Amino acid sequence: MNTPNIARNGHAGSPGTDTTRDVSLSETPSLIAASKVNGTNVYNRAGDSIGSIYDVMLDKRTGRVDYAIMSFGGFLGMGEHYHPLPWNALRFDDRQNGYIVDIDIDRLKEGPSFATSATPDWSDGLYGRRVDDYYGVTPATARR
């Protein structure tokens, strides 16, 4: 696991001390704090690092992660674009302490993505379905 997100762990109203950080950095073999999942490395099947988790989209009611938003920034010459993937497309790998995405790079490159200047509108479910359709997975709403 890389640690680029440490700077994000200063909670509002906290003094930003090391002890405060310890709370946010909670991670065990099975659990991870939401404040830490962002920044987790993503690898291809061959074990090459291809990016990292930029954020995850949670269903507010069920508490399930529906989509992981990958950042390829600095990788593959793809610039600062964000690629949402259905959560089911990620598999946690204990050895590398990161996620494996077994999807061809070219397919990822051509998949739904957005720049910070043009964030998608998730509100009507259409964008999520576009992501599901592109990767050929069962829609998140049907997985519940």
Added chain:
Amino acid sequence: MNTPNIARNGHAGSPGTDTTRDVSLSETPSLIAASKVNGTNVYNRAGDSIGSIYDVMLDKRTGRVDYAIMSFGGFLGMGEHYHPLPWNALRFDDRQNGYIVDIDIDRLKEGPSFATSATPDWSDGLYGRRVDDYYGVTPATARR
């Protein structure tokens, strides 16, 4: 929804511009970015604000939130303590755009909690089971 966590949304390697924030602040009626769920208000059944979400503990493999860690800081004179609750104890309320916890304040006060200087060890599952047992819910590992 309050917005104390805006300061946490500067992603590593990003310039911390407003457009970058827009990505992290993604929220729809059904989805919320993990980077935004922290800070969401928590109410009691009567609609009084009793605290906020400090963090959520995700199962790395299933992508399910097992525990929400509530902060009562500034509320109820409980100081800066963090109270983990089984996710099932929270119910999202559209009207208030926050979570309702229908548990007596005294019971919450006396429940498992920790200060920043003494974070729990979640790694062996015992702490999580203690939380489950206290609130009388099915253990997270059995809910999957």
